[in-house]
Every structure is written in C-alpha cells, then in structure tokens.
Amino acid sequence: MNLNNFDVAIIGAGPSGAVASALLNQQGFRVCVVEKQHFPRFVIGESLLPQCMQFIEAAGFLPAVQAEPSFQFKNGAAFNWGSRNTEIDFTDKFTAGHGTTFQVRREKFDHILINEAIKQGVTVRFGEEVVAYDDDSAQLTVQPENGEPYVLQAKFVLDASGYGRVLPRLLDLETPSHLPPREAHFTHIDDFIDESDFDRNKILITTHPNHRDVWLWLIPFGDNRCSIGVVGLPERFQDFENSEQILKTFALQVPRLAHILRNAQWENDVPYRVIRGYSANVNTLFGKHFALLGNAAEFLDPVFSSGVTIAMYSANLAANLLTKQLNGNNVNWQTEFVDPLMVGVNAFRTYVDGWYDGSFQDVIYAENRTPEITRMISAILAGYAWDTENPYVAKSARRLAALAETVGSAVYR
Template identity: 30%
Template sequence: MAGGGRRRRRRGPRRVRPRPPARPARRDAAGRLGVRGVAAGLGRGAHGGRRGTCARPRARLVAAPSAAAGGRRRDGDGGRPAGAGARGGARHGRGRRAGRGHPARAVALRPGAARRGPDRGRRRDGSRRGGRRARRRRFVTHVFDAVVVGGGPGGSSVATFLARGGLRVGLFERERFPRFHVGESLMPAAMLMLERLGARAAVEAAGFQIKYGATFVDQATARAQTFYFLTGQPWPNYTYQVPRAEFDTLLLDNARRHGVTVFQPAAVETVAFDADGVTVSASGEEGPVTARAAVAVDGSGRASLLATRLGRRRRIPNLGKVALFSHYRGAARFSGKEEGNIRIYVFDDGWIWWIPLAGDVTSVGTVMHARTVAAWSGGMEELHADMIRRCPPVAELLAGAERVTSVHREANFAYDNRPVVGDRFVAVGDAITFVDPIFSGGVYIAMRTGELAAEAILEAFRTGRFEARRFASYERRVRRGIAPLFRFIHKYYEPAFFDLFMRPRNHFGIYRAVLAVLSGGSFLHMAWRTRASLAILFAITRANVWLRRRAGLPVESRLEW
C-alpha cells in the first residue's frame, strides 16, 4: 500500500451485460398500439373532477425542436394553437392570413423513444440498425388544434368553420368520395349555411335540381297539399335536390380549400383522451396515421363513433322504421315549379319519398315499419317493388322507368345519443340524434350543428378551457333548435294533426309558422309570433282529437303501424 493509501482490489476483466431490447409500447386488450380505445370517465378532466380517470397516451411525442410561427411551442403540448398564451386562442394565428386553416406539424412517435439516447439504434460503424422492421415501427403523428371524425356535411362544415376561425384542423373520413348516400333533399335555410361556409357559389353552379316546395299526398283521402317556401324570409324561397355523392364531395373539397388537412380514406380505430388533449389513431392506405389535438369532434353520422362508445344510444319508441331506396332514370316529371318539389305519398303501409334529381334521375324511398320487413319472406328488392305497387300514384310515375342503382337499406334510424359533449369532445349532426326523414332536415341539421359546435370550440380556445361544462350551452342550443322540427315529426303521424296539416289555413299566422319549420328557420331564430302560432296549432290539434273521437274516427298515431 503506497503512501498509506487504501489497497486497491484487483478485478478481472469487466463483464459486459447484453443490453435488453427496447421495451415495446404497451398495448390494450385488442392489441392496439399506444392508446386505450376510448378513455373511461369522459366528462372528468383537468377542470371537471378527478384527473386520474382520464387515460394518458402510452408513448411520448418526440421530435427535434422547430420554430413555430406565432410563438414558442413544444411538440406534444396538447394541441394548443401556436402563439396562444395561457388563455388559448385570443392571439392564435398571429402573422398568418386570417380565415384560413394551417397545416399540421408532424412529429415522430416511436414506442419507447423517450428512453433512447441519441446514438441508440446505430451500429458502431454509424449505420442504422433494424432495416425494414425499424422503418415499419416508425410512423408520424400530426399535431392539430382540432380533429374531426367524419367527412359528411356535419364533419366538413365544423372543420371549415374552425379553419376559418384560425385553427389547424385534421379530418378523418373512412370512405372514398364520391359515394352513394341517402338524404338528398335540402331545406331553404341550408342555403344560409352554404353562404357562411363559402360554398354557396359552387353549389349554385353545380347544376342541381332546384326545389321550391314540398307536396304531401294522402292516398286514403286522395288529397294533395303543396307548400311553397315563402319570400321575404331571412333564407331564400328555394333550395336544391342534391345527389349526396356530388354534394358531400363539394363540401369536403371546400374544407380542403380552407386549409383543413383531410385523411381519406382513413378509418379511425382508437381515440384516447387525457388531461392535455386527445390522440386519434387511424388506418389508411399508406399505413397508420396518428393525430394529437386539443379537442375532438364526432361527425361520423349514424355510426356515432365517439358518442355511442362514451355513452349510450337510446332508440326512440314507435319510430323503428326501415327505409329502402334507390335511383331511377326515365320516371315521369311534373312541369313548372312543381318539377323539383319533393313529394311525400302517405298510405296505410307506410310512406314513399319522391325526390327528382338533375339528369332525369329520381330518388325513390319506401319507409315501413320494422314488422313489415320481419313478415316479408323475399328479398329487399322485391319488398321495395311491392311497396311501390301498394301506392298506385308512385307506380304510375315509375312506369317505364329503369332502376339504375341497387336497393339500399337503412333500419331503426330513430335514436338519440347521450352524452353529445364531454371533456374535449363534441358531436354534430347524426352523431347526436336522428328521428325521421319526412321533412328533409338531416343535412341542414348537420351543417347547423357544425356551425354551433365551431362557435363553442373557438370560445373554448379563447378561454383555454375544454371541460364538458364549457360545451353544455352548445348542447342546449342544439336541443332547443331541433325540438320544433322533431315535435312536428311526431305530430305528423297523428290523424288529428295530419288532417289540419293537409287543410292549412293562415289564421293566427299558423301557415307561416308551419313553413318556418319546414324551411329550417326554427333552428336559426324563432320569433315569439311563430312560437305563439305553433302553440295555437297544437291546441287546435287537441280539440280535433276530441272531435274525431266523438265522430268515431281514428285518433291513434300512425307510429303504431
């Protein structure tokens, strides 16, 4: 021992332990990578209750630092807009052109990336390890302010309104456009939505069939009543009959023009919420796609991807109908202003819609009770043809016409989803509710709820708060807006109301009030005179029920088919 120091113990050659492979990312029960399907406890977030109920992403977002326009921003910061301060979007988009969306930044998302040093994954000679397998494991996460699931009228509308408000928006649509879809008749108030979306000029130039009104035909009494949309209203006195394949493509292209990043076809597989945002994973033709945002919008229509997984779908009693529909070429046409009118034929076994489209094409749909389908022993094409035969006026109009599409089917389409808002989540359009297509309200409701949802989300960015209670006012506005139309649908099937509906009188402003509902105006603004007129109409209906009972006439709703 030299210098009185401690004697050193001699060691043998150092043993180098093999480095374990990188730990794979955790998977859920279905084997999906990195996120839970949907986090339990939506509605309890950073401001709404216990944070522990929210699922957190299983892998960190890792990227080289980059300069973001408008201010300092860290990758994976929960979707906060670039340049936004602690209170969100008040200063969002500074220095960028107003009214346009902004493309997302992409960051690499690698399982276990947070545990790897800068030289991990390289051989001693500097070359990369893993080859094709390593490249397969690497994919891209796009960072947005908002992510929209679904590219129909609701999804494309909310995405466009958000992009016009200055947010970066990503939209996932699982199908290729154009694609066939039901719901081809618009309400006049939809023209206002198209104007606000910046799409009205394109729709006007598309050559769609113009529609000035709606005709209702009662086979039992051989009575027909046509309602022409009024002039001098906030909305025009016309609208269009639109093939949804073309119309939906037009709206989605309009969203692209406003800066929305569209992933198509890309089917969303998982959505995970946490206290800082939402992570959406989808599969596309070019492989998996992942997006990170501050808020998600369910615009997936009847599929209701988020609304049904996070809550429940309630079927509306007595509205369990089945619709069979197809397109015909060469059917008879009416002349003048009547040519483009939607026509509704009511008969004992159900009702039929007749929607004339441009290019000598007519959409014909037969709507019947589910028990009619259950009792039918043949195929759906034969049932569709048989229902048309039961309504002689429609059968006569189709004499000599050729069916040019297959017969499509929609079943049990009356439902209501709850919840439709949550922490960092809102739903629009058919992802909220759908009752009946009798008054052609589906497309307009989708676009209007998209506008209202965008207003709520933009306000959330201004305040920096995204919990469910911040979106409660949006849900109230939606429920209040659709209530008059839905009440009309229920009343329409009652003989006492239908009798008055088919013999309208403009006493107490009732006729104008009815047209306000049929035009979609009740969802925009309902004046007290309109509300009073509708209240009088429903009071007269109750009196008519009593009179029909005294006369021995049926009073039960046709919903009891």
C-alpha cells in the same frame, strides 16, 4: 411542425364535418378531418332544407354547389294522401332567410363540400379510421387502410361521423331512441316524368292510402333521376322478400305515384338499399375535449329531411363556440351548444311524432288552415326550427295538439 398535431380534429367528412372544418379554418386554426371512406360514396339524405344555405354560404361552398348541374332547384314540399294534395311554399314563410335550396345526389354534394374545404387549406385524410379516443388528452388513435396506427393530437375533437357514430361507440354514449325502430327501403330510378304531372322543384311526400304510418318520398334531381323510398315499421314489410319488392309494391299501390312513374326505369347502376333502426340518441353531446355533431349525436327520422340541417346547424354552433374557447375565453357547452341545439331538435321531434301519430298529417292535409299558420309551418319545414319567435317552435307540442284538434275533422270530411 408535428404533422399529427392540430388545433381541431374532426371525425367524418360529411356536411357537418366539411362546414365545421371550413369555419374553423377561416379563423386560422389548424384542422384535420379524418374520414374512414373514400369520396365520392353513396349516402342518403338528399333533399336539403333552405336553412342549410346559410351555412353552405358561410363556409364558402355556395358557388361550387350552385355550379353542379345535377342538383335540382327546390322551393317547397308537396304532400299527397289519396285525393288530397297539399303544397308548402318555402319562400312564403314566417322566418326570414333563404327560401330555396337544392335536391342533391349526396355522393356529389358531399364530395364538392369537402373538396372546397381542402382548397381552403383544411387537411383531410381519407381511408383512415378512428379506433380509439382518450378524452383526457384529446388523442385519437387512427388506423390507416395501409400502414400502422398512429396518434393524432388535438386540442378539441368534433365527431361528425354521422351514422358511423364513432365517439358514441368508443365512449359508450349510445342510448335507445324514443322512436320505434322503423326501416327505409330506397333506390334511385330514371324517372322520365312528364313535367305536366309533377313539380320537380319540390320533394313529394306521400302517405300510403291504407297505412297512415307508412310514407314514401320522391326526390327529383336535375338529371332525369329520382330518389324514391318507403318508410314504415318492420311488420309492414315482413311478408316481402327484399327491398326491391317492398319499394315497388308500396309505391305502385299509391295512385299518384303509379301515374307519375308510369314511364320510369327502375333498373340502373344504383342498387336497392335498406336502413333499419336508424333513429338513435346519446346520453351526452359533449365531454372534456369533444362535442358531437349531427347524426353522430341524434338522428330522428327522414320524413322532413331535417338530418343535414341539424348537422350543419350543430357544426356552425360548435365552430363558433370552439373559436371562443381556443382563443382563451370561457365557454359553457351545455348552455351555449346543447341547449340552443336542442331547441330545433325538439321542435322537429314534435312534428316527427305528430306525423306518425297522425296529428301533423291532419294539419298538413287539412283544407282550413289559415295563411298565417301555413307560413309558420312552412318556416319549420324549411328548416327554421330554431326561431323561437315562431309559436310552433316555442310551444311546438301544445300548439300542434291544439291545431290538430281544430283542423283534424276537416281531413275526414
């Protein structure tokens, strides 16, 4: 048996790579995951959506995820803007399916998922970088940390490289995002939060009191830690020296956050970090022998924690379609992969755009939403952005515009 010959090669061992590898392995295919880094490693995107649980369960990862004590149970999202507070309950939603999930330290979460895939029989090679790709032959040139480059032969390649965006770079597929180049400054803190002040079962998304285009996340974990970050355009942060100064200043300008974090210890083993110009796009999601998954294809924005959900959804779609193809059936990657995937991506894009132009914020902070509309919005925020039975998915832009006009005046009363 050729040790460098596989049915499927997957670039990247993050959530989409782990899920796709396990699903394909279940179908009896030989799968090799090539990962540049060594795990565990720090990565952002720590608040999962309930839709993820379907794919975690299908891949056989759920018991291991549930067993990790540092993962925090999550049942919804809370929003704050000045004196206005809104909670969205993911268990009360329009679409059937999981209504709860977890907030996770991604270095642990990603390590658990790929270790479970290894236990199931997936080959994973850490510390190896894909440096070239030939789509005519589906050959990857792989450079190990130590040693000579070698050729890995596959029948098909899935790029799950996330922010690394390996095939988009190698094949010149990248195109500008329609979203402005925002930046995120973040860290982890030891929070020491008084439980009476805050529901740890929900992510807290806060609109800055003076700048509606600046928002902050607070994601509690199960071990007295929180992830905290601030997102905005570069010009909002240009007068500050570093990420620490930016994050502390903007967080403590929010009365609710200042109160919740009054006992927090900001200094620990996690440094302050920044990601700039994170939104990205490509001119195609597939080729003759490859397809792009998750952030390797397109990343919108962290505001609704959609990144991991889109990644896992794309992994599930691709694994199902690739199973058909490798079993000798005709498939159409445009109509069976791209078009279905973009239903959810475009729905999320509507609400990301609406968040920054204020229309979706008006809806979130309105006091006169009906329970039915709230359930439809809850379903989307829980990750069920592919349910076209939900009017706020099927006609997202038109519905959001009409709803914002109806409820928006209530925000300013």
